[in-house]
Amino acid sequence: MSLIELKSVSKIYPLGNQQVVAVANLSLKIKAGEFTVLAGPSGSGKTTLLNLIGCLDQPSEGEVWLDGHNVGKEEAKQLAKLRLNKIGFIFQSYNLIPVLTAAENAEFTLMLLGIDKVKRRQRIVELFAELGLQGLEDRNPSDLSGGQQQRVAIARAMAAQPAVILADEPTASLDLQTSEDLLALMQRLNETQGVTFVFSSHDPLVISHARRVVSLRDGCLESDR
Amino acid sequence: MELLNLAWKNLWRSRRRTLITLAAVSFSLMLVQGSHNLSFGVYSAMIDSGVRAGTGHLVVYQRDYVDSRDEKFSFAPQQLVEQIGQLDGVEAVLPRLFLPGLAQSTRESRGVLVTGVDSQAEQRINPFLKGMSLEQLPSLSGREAVVGSRLLKELQLKPGNKFVVTLQSRDGELVSEMFRVHSVVTTGMKNIDKSLLLVGRERAARLAGIPGEIQELAVVLRDQQAEQAVYPKLQRLLKDRPQLRALSWTEAMPNLSNAIKLDYASSQFIFIILLLIVTIGVINTLLMSVMERFKEFGVILAVGASALRLRILVFAEAFLLGVVAMVLGSVFGSLLTWYLQAVGIDLRDFMEGNLEFGGVVFDPIMRASWDWPYMLQIAFFMLLLSLVAAIYPAIKAGRILPAEALRHH
Numbered sequence: 178m179s180l181i182e183l184k185s186v187s188k189i190y191p192l193g194n195q196q197v198v199a200v201a202n203l204s205l206k207i208k209a210g211e212f213t214v215l216a217g218p219s220g221s222g223k224t225t226l227l228n229l230i231g232c233l234d235q236p237s238e239g240e241v242w243l244d245g246h247n248v249g250k251e252e253a254k255q256l257a258k259l260r261l262n263k264i265g266f267i268f269q270s271y272n273l274i275p276v277l278t279a280a281e282n283a284e285f286t287l288m289l290l291g292i293d294k295v296k297r298r299q300r301i302v303e304l305f306a307e308l309g310l311q312g313l314e315d316r317n318p319s320d321l322s323g324g325q326q327q328r329v330a331i332a333r334a335m336a337a338q339p340a341v342i343l344a345d346e347p348t349a350s351l352d353l354q355t356s357e358d359l360l361a362l363m364q365r366l367n368e369t370q371g372v373t374f375v376f377s378s379h380d381p382l383v384i385s386h387a388r389r390v391v392s393l394r395d396g397c398l399e400s401d402r
Numbered sequence: 403m404e405l406l407n408l409a410w411k412n413l414w415r416s417r418r419r420t421l422i423t424l425a426a427v428s429f430s431l432m433l434v435q436g437s438h439n440l441s442f443g444v445y446s447a448m449i450d451s452g453v454r455a456g457t458g459h460l461v462v463y464q465r466d467y468v469d470s471r472d473e474k475f476s477f478a479p480q481q482l483v484e485q486i487g488q489l490d491g492v493e494a495v496l497p498r499l500f501l502p503g504l505a506q507s508t509r510e511s512r513g514v515l516v517t518g519v520d521s522q523a524e525q526r527i528n529p530f531l532k533g534m535s536l537e538q539l540p541s542l543s544g545r546e547a548v549v550g551s552r553l554l555k556e557l558q559l560k561p562g563n564k565f566v567v568t569l570q571s572r573d574g575e576l577v578s579e580m581f582r583v584h585s586v587v588t589t590g591m592k593n594i595d596k597s598l599l600l601v602g603r604e605r606a607a608r609l610a611g612i613p614g615e616i617q618e619l620a621v622v623l624r625d626q627q628a629e630q631a632v633y634p635k636l637q638r639l640l641k642d643r644p645q646l647r648a649l650s651w652t653e654a655m656p657n658l659s660n661a662i663k664l665d666y667a668s669s670q671f672i673f674i675i676l677l678l679i680v681t682i683g684v685i686n687t688l689l690m691s692v693m694e695r696f697k698e699f700g701v702i703l704a705v706g707a708s709a710l711r712l713r714i715l716v717f718a719e720a721f722l723l724g725v726v727a728m729v730l731g732s733v734f735g736s737l738l739t740w741y742l743q744a745v746g747i748d749l750r751d752f753m754e755g756n757l758e759f760g761g762v763v764f765d766p767i768m769r770a771s772w773d774w775p776y777m778l779q780i781a782f783f784m785l786l787l788s789l790v791a792a793i794y795p796a797i798k799a800g801r802i803l804p805a806e807a808l809r810h811h
Contacts, residue, residue, distance in 0.1 A: 261706025
């Protein structure tokens with residue numbers, strides 16, 4: 178059974194008197210444990226598709242299923258619950274909360290889940306060790322390099338052991354070496370822990386690491402290989 | 403707890419803005435507490451002065467006397483003075499008789515209010531007689547009189563001079579009696595100084611043809627707060643004399659009571675305006691803080707926080723802002739009150755003569771008194787206002803759409 182399934186999904190945004198079709202009649206299945214890249218040029222609908230899978234947006238037409246839940250039919254409160262329990266997010270510009278330390282940022286979702294502080298910190302210590310962030314627990318995001326911040330973002334995404342991690346252009350703000358290291362790290366997590374990753378990217382480096390590349394153009398599926 | 407921790411950290415993101423808002427809120431709270439306590443102190447002093455010179459905290463009249471002020475509504479106090487004097491919380495019981503009449507010297511004549519008093523009781527209580535010894539006051543049935551300073555001047559009298567008082571007795575006859583100026587009193591209130599004539603109560607009652615009777619039994623309490631406790635006991639003492647009626651000072655001296663109410667209402671109006679301005683300031687701070695974190699709120703929603711949790715976060719920030727302002731404002735308010743109580747505001751530099759308000763002369767050095775219940779109440783009200791100010795920013799935060807917020811730069 179697919180972890181993620183899109184059935185004839187369209188997303189249309191109103192823009193003044195006009196309507197912009199961001200995703201057009203797209204169908205797609207992603208199984209648990211996949212390492213998939215949604216590739217395509219800017220404006221091809223990658224981020225929109227990622228938002229739909231990530232329960233951040235709802236389709237105008239069609240159905241988006243995530244781990245047995247029809248995203249389009251859920252209430253906002255239920256969608257928040259789905260995001261918390263099933264999805265981890267990694268953003269292009271890290272988007273860590275500046276007033277929290279690296280460890281507090283990483284354990285944020287665990288805090289939302291109501292897990293007690295000791296257990297949270299235990300999990301973060303393990304994650305930080307795995308992601309090469311030992312010793313940086315009490316640093317503020319502004320004291321970390323871009324690569325370190327993105328690792329903290331990965332720790333945050335992984336902390337609650339979600340069904341899928343969605344990464345929107347995760348290497349766009351990083352240099353080549355750091356991008357390479359991070360991709361290798363995510364690949365290792367996918368292979369050793371079976372974490373499902375779905376990326377949106379037009380970076381050839383990211384695409385080269387993917388086991389499956391779904392190419393989009395003008396909101397339509399161009400290829401799936 | 404974690405949410406409060408995050409809210410606290412969020413507050414200090416814009417340190418300057420938070421400090422300015424805190425200063426505005428706590429300064430306003432300080433002003434409201436300090437000025438209320440000053441009013442509270444001045445009102446207390448005025449009430450104290452008013453009740454001691456006037457009707458007492460509680461007063462006993464013949465039923466209709468308070469409305470008509472007709473001297474025919476007199477009564478014999480019998481054992482009431484002793485009985486009331488024995489009630490817990492009662493400092494003094496002052497029997498008085500008021501008789502309109504005419505005072506004549508060899509040169510002039512003036513309308514007066516002859517007030518028959520018991521000097522012994524009156525001397526301890528009445529602020530008009532402050533500083534006067536018992537020897538300077540009229541005896542119960544003697545011919546000595548204490549005369550208002552303006553009246554003395556208008557009658558062209560001097561201490562020791564004799565003058566005649568004429569009034570209508572109970573049976574309608576005009577009666578006259580000679581008195582001697584024993585002492586002179588200056589109250590600071592023109593009308594009183596022009597008409598005050600204190601004589602012994604028994605002498606006045608005999609002159610009016612109502613020996614042993616009085617019109618007013620003023621009950622002065624040790625503490626104004628005891629009024630609620632003493633009033634029902636007083637009513638019980640009067641239950642066998644239905645023609646008598648016990649009133650509180652607010653009913654007996656409506657001028658003073660209404661003047662205080664009016665003054666308090668106007669200061670409350672200013673407080674409300676001040677608090678409204680502060681609330682708008684807090685709304686502005688919180689709203690700016692929400693709008694600045696539009697994208698961050700999008701991230702928080704994206705990682706699984708509900709809109710409700712985001713709203714709670716905004717309320718938590720407002721709560722902490724309110725608590726800090728409440729504590730700081732109350733500390734400053736207490737310091738201001740302490741200063742206003744210890745040093746006060748001396749109005750003698752600004753105006754000449756005595757200060758009169760609502761028919762009462764009061765100390766020209768205005769001093770504050772502690773009104774702890776009000777201070778607490780207004781401090782918590784300020785906290786409540788901070789939370790009210792958070793409603794709109796919280797609604798705004800809860801309406802953020804994560805996908806839209808994440809696109810925001």
